[in-house]
Amino acid sequence: MKFIAKTSAGLEDILAEELLSNNYSDVKILRRAVTFTGNLGELYRANYCLRTALRIIWPISEFTAVNETELYNKIYEIPWEDYFDYRKSIYIDVSAYSNNFRHTGFLAQKTKDAVVDRFRDKFTIRPSVDKIDPDIVINVHIYEDNVTISLDSSGKTLNQRGYRKFTGEAPLNEVLASAMILISKWDKKSLLIDPMCGSGTIPIEAAYIATNTPPGFNRKYYSFMSWSSYNEKELTFVKERANADIMPSEAEIICSDLNPEMVDFAFNNAKNAGMVDYITFKKEDFFDTKQTQNAGIIICNPPYGERIQMDDLITFYNNIGSHLKHQYQGFKAVLLSMDNDAAKSIGLKTSKKVKLFNGPIECKYQEYNLYQGSRKHKEV
Ligand SMILES: C[S@@+](CC[C@H](N)C(=O)[O-])C[C@H]1O[C@@H](n2cnc3c(N)ncnc32)[C@H](O)[C@@H]1O
Structure with a gap:
């Protein structure tokens, strides 16, 4: 078939x-x-x-x-x-x-x-x-x-995993969050940080990946369950076989946000997903964070700026670039942002770019290897 x-x-x-x-x-x-x-x-x-x-x-x-x-x-x-x-x-x-x-x-x-x-x-x-x-x-x-x-065969789209009950204003589609992690080739072991976690989609998907947890683990219904051909025993068998590969995570995953309400949302969503033990939650301003390890990966989608003036957004992204460069040497950073002047003002050399969509919004996946001299031009 x-x-x-x-x-x-x-x-x-x-x-x-x-x-x-x-x-x-x-x-x-x-x-x-x-x-x-x-x-x-x-x-x-x-x-x-x-x-x-x-x-x-x-x-x-x-x-x-x-x-x-x-x-x-x-x-x-x-x-x-x-x-x-x-x-x-x-x-x-x-x-x-x-x-x-x-x-x-x-x-x-x-x-x-x-x-x-x-x-x-x-x-x-x-x-x-x-x-x-x-x-x-x-x-x-x-x-x-x-x-x-x-x-x-799916019915409701498969990004609806069943764990995300609490969301902020711009939640990332779960499929896109997973895709960003897979495209980045994260090794499932090293430190992963989402410093602007919102409802926690990236850290939760990362924990799913690190533990080999199937994305449907918390989903109750697929449309094929209403087909005449539906074989419940077969689905149980498929789930049991996939679940047999679930293992404890070796990775340290950090989920932080400036907004304490978002950190609570992320915590509760991770609890629903069964991933709360694999993630560390912090209320923290990204610009106050400091590197504690020599290597790791930062994956996040900063605010797109619907409610922020473009000039402020340009400064915000420029500051992200500067903070990444000064505080996260040896790290890889992956940002998902809209393709606009603000995203360009980050001022770091990209090692990979992919055009993606968060729902109807056209976005850019941008990957940076952060090492001495990775700043593209002078900070503004
Ligand atoms: C686009 S949302 C992230 C959405 C998230 N990926 C999700 O799936 O829900 C951007 C987040 O960045 C946070 N943020 C903005 N400025 C920040 C800062 N300086 N430090 C930490 N978080 C910040 C906001 O509170 C917001 O939750």
């Missing part, structure tokens, strides 16, 4: 690496997605274990259609009753890049009609639609005349 793991732009390579290191076959990179093959058990494992996938879909029908009537008829022909029963609620997710099909709302309506009409014709009873918390998510992808109908 062929599956498609979807992710956000810029994370395709790291997701493909994850799939390969999890021994998946036929791994191919697409735009914002990576395809792979496997059986249903491997689909469960992908949902439970992949840190950088947002959702995993299973294409069940591919055809061409030139208008809505043809689309309706071909969707009606799919044996939906083999995949789930009429008691399940459904939601239709549409993406269309086509001159013939433009209005995604209308396409979702047509798809829903075809599915429920088939159930009604066969059983006189039909599934209901639930836009908030559906059991079954049907994904319709149209490119010109080519239509792919898939079942979304």
Whole structure:
């Protein structure tokens, strides 16, 4: 069976690496997605274990259609009753890049009609639609005349790990936090610091990685659990096998923030994740922090500055660059920031840059090796 793991732009390579290191076959990179093959058990494992996938879909029908009537008829022909029963609620997710099909709302309506009409014709009873918390998510992808109908095996996106109950104003997507750590090639052993931790997403994901804890460890539901093919024993087996690799963390992980409320949020989220014992929490201004070890990694996303004047933000980022240079020699630093003048004013030589997205916000992953002379130009 062929599956498609979807992710956000810029994370395709790291997701493909994850799939390969999890021994998946036929791994191919697409735009914002990576395809792979496997059986249903491997689909469960992908949902439970992949840190950088947002959702995993299973294409069940591919055809061409030139208008809505043809689309309706071909969707009606799919044996939906083999995949789930009429008691399940459904939601239709549409993406269309086509001159013939433009209005995604209308396409979702047509798809829903075809599915429920088939159930009604066969059983006189039909599934209901639930836009908030559906059991079954049907994904319709149209490119010109080519239509792919898939079942979304995840349902709620996989960044919703189940631990983050408390968030600040700009929480980082969990998938992105994990991806930053994986892209940085952190060795899972050395000191990792997030000095502007907010709700603690980076330290918690780091603790998950250091302990080999699957990202789905605290998640209760995936959409595949509502499929007729769902095999509870298989999921238990998949979880047990993955959980057998969980080990104590060797790494020191420090999570600090200027705002005491954020430190409390991070602490409580880490408690929910079961990671609180592996993280040290501190209320601290980054600019007061001092290097206590010769090496380690700083990973953080400083404020983007929606509420800060650009001039102040430029000074703030310049001060971050200066403090990193003077206080963290021998460290690697990874910052996620918006691609603007402020981010440039950090004034350190980047050793790696990747364009990423935090939700709809375009961001820049920037990596710096901090050693004597790493300052690019004079401090402002
Ligand atoms: C964009 S948020 C981080 C979001 C976080 N990664 C999350 O997932 O919730 C930036 C954080 O930087 C903190 N911050 C701002 N200036 C700081 C400073 N000088 N020292 C420490 N923390 C600071 C803010 O309190 C805020 O929580």
